[in-house]
Amino acid sequence: MFDPFIEAWQLCHLVMKGELRPREVAESYLARIERINPELGAYMTVTADRALADAARLEASRASAASMRLYGVAYSLKDLTPTAGIRTTLGSRNYAESFPEQEAVIAQRLKNAGGILLGKTSTPEFGGRPTTEGGLCPTAHNPWNREYNAGGSSGGAAAAVAAGLGPLAEGSDGGGSIRGPASNCGVVGLKPSRGRITYAPHRGEAWGGYATRGPIARSVRDVAMMLDAIAGPVTGDPYWAPPPSRPFEEAVRVVPKNLRLASIATSKLGEVDPEVAAAFESACATMRGLGHRVEPIDLDPGAMLVECTRVLICVGIAAIPVTNPDSIEPVVREMYELGRKVSAADYVNLLATMHNIARAIVERLEPYDALLTPTMTQPAMRNGSFPSEPNSYLTELWTWIAFEYPFNATGQPALTIPAGFTRAGLPIGFQIVGRPNGEFDLLALAAAFEAARPWKHLRPPLFEK
Numbered sequence: 001m002f003d004p005f006i007e008a009w010q011l012c013h014l015v016m017k018g019e020l021r022p023r024e025v026a027e028s029y030l031a032r033i034e035r036i037n038p039e040l041g042a043y044m045t046v047t048a049d050r051a052l053a054d055a056a057r058l059e060a061s062r063a064s065a066a067s068m069r070l071y072g073v074a075y076s077l078k079d080l081t082p083t084a085g086i087r088t089t090l091g092s093r094n095y096a097e098s099f100p101e102q103e104a105v106i107a108q109r110l111k112n113a114g115g116i117l118l119g120k121t122s123t124p125e126f127g128g129r130p131t132t133e134g135g136l137c138p139t140a141h142n143p144w145n146r147e148y149n150a151g152g153s154s155g156g157a158a159a160a161v162a163a164g165l166g167p168l169a170e171g172s173d174g175g176g177s178i179r180g181p182a183s184n185c186g187v188v189g190l191k192p193s194r195g196r197i198t199y200a201p202h203r204g205e206a207w208g209g210y211a212t213r214g215p216i217a218r219s220v221r222d223v224a225m226m227l228d229a230i231a232g233p234v235t236g237d238p239y240w241a242p243p244p245s246r247p248f249e250e251a252v253r254v255v256p257k258n259l260r261l262a263s264i265a266t267s268k269l270g271e272v273d274p275e276v277a278a279a280f281e282s283a284c285a286t287m288r289g290l291g292h293r294v295e296p297i298d299l300d301p302g303a304m305l306v307e308c309t310r311v312l313i314c315v316g317i318a319a320i321p322v323t324n325p326d327s328i329e330p331v332v333r334e335m336y337e338l339g340r341k342v343s344a345a346d347y348v349n350l351l352a353t354m355h356n357i358a359r360a361i362v363e364r365l366e367p368y369d370a371l372l373t374p375t376m377t378q379p380a381m382r383n384g385s386f387p388s389e390p391n392s393y394l395t396e397l398w399t400w401i402a403f404e405y406p407f408n409a410t411g412q413p414a415l416t417i418p419a420g421f422t423r424a425g426l427p428i429g430f431q432i433v434g435r436p437n438g439e440f441d442l443l444a445l446a447a448a449f450e451a452a453r454p455w456k457h458l459r460p461p462l463f464e465k
Helices: 008-017 022-040 048-060 062-067 105-112 155-162 179-185 220-230 248-253 274-289 301-318 330-340 344-365 393-400 406-410 439-452
Strands: 043-046 074-078 116-121 145-149 168-173 188-191 212-217 260-263 293-296 370-374 414-421 427-433
Touching: 008 022, 008 062, 008 220, 022 043, 022 048, 022 074, 022 116, 043 155, 048 062, 048 116, 074 105, 074 155, 105 116, 105 168, 105 220, 116 155, 155 168, 155 179, 155 212, 168 179, 168 188, 168 220, 179 188, 179 414, 179 427, 188 220, 188 439, 212 220, 220 248, 220 414, 220 439, 248 439, 274 293, 274 370, 274 414, 274 427, 274 439, 301 330, 301 344, 301 393, 301 406, 330 393, 344 406, 370 439, 414 439, 427 439
Parallel strands: 074 116, 074 168, 260 293, 260 370
Antiparallel strands: 043 116, 168 212, 188 212, 188 414, 370 427, 414 427
């Protein structure tokens, strides 16, 4: 029996060597999910038959194992990601019995890379909340304290990784939906560059390149390993990022030196929690200790982009076909109804405004090798506490994610990495934003931080065994 908190690259190594069989991997994680998921809510659908079939296929094709980046590694897909013949609910009662005929290219790539699909993870309805609750999927509890939420909208994905219910998870990020849950749950989450990962053959590009899919894992190396397996456009994609000159996984062996790093610690949109601020300053001190210059800059990208983002996300949700709008949970329905009121002309103008502001932000950051910010302004929230008032959602949302959504607009890669805990024992994340298409250098810097501030030995007490 292997450690369920094993890193994906180590697991792949053991399976390649024959010290573990793919079936053992599948059965071990499925048994753990059966035991833990009812109280955690990380998975919406467990694909036990598919996991065992994947394992059998891998054991029958062992001769080609060396060509598979994720041979024998278990993973999950978010329940917003279409999977052929597997229920894909989008967290909505409107899609409670939806079984797509086609699946996302990213799902095909993970299978072809030798992965073992464990299931579909919980998401708020249409990915419309920064907490995973309120819709069709189970509430995704925070593995460090079940009274708190894992975050959203990739809350189930982050909770699964943090609790040892699979080493890799696919998430999606349309304003912080990978980084927020990863920060809340004490794992690593990467929003890749615009066009790094294809959305084919389904929806996604209509957001003007704002949303993307990406990896969540317990280590920077695992995130890089998964990115290598899923990156790349398909012919005809409207956006694509240039391929790296070498695999992303090699970045963890590069030690950056003498970098010039910008930092932003505050936003006009809302106060940063004192414990979050203290963790951020400590993380910046670590970067200085690694030999880098950290320079505070006068820039508030969240305030610059909040109006564009508010309308963009609402329109994106309103564009999802539904047969019964009244069944949408109240918080997300507020966004749906607002988005339905926006004209096509206003939407086109809004995209142009967003891209122009984003250009100005990227130009301001051009002299720097990376940008440092808190991931969230606040730690994880208690279940059922967000929003604090029925009509305050669209105000409170931007306050909480002020450091995240700007980099969906700019298209820059952005990664969150654990940087400490609150006095209540909740994880706090630290965000590093790279240059456009600069995942390799971003991963190298994050790996150096991870080596200086190791946390992978820490496990949620409730699910340590």
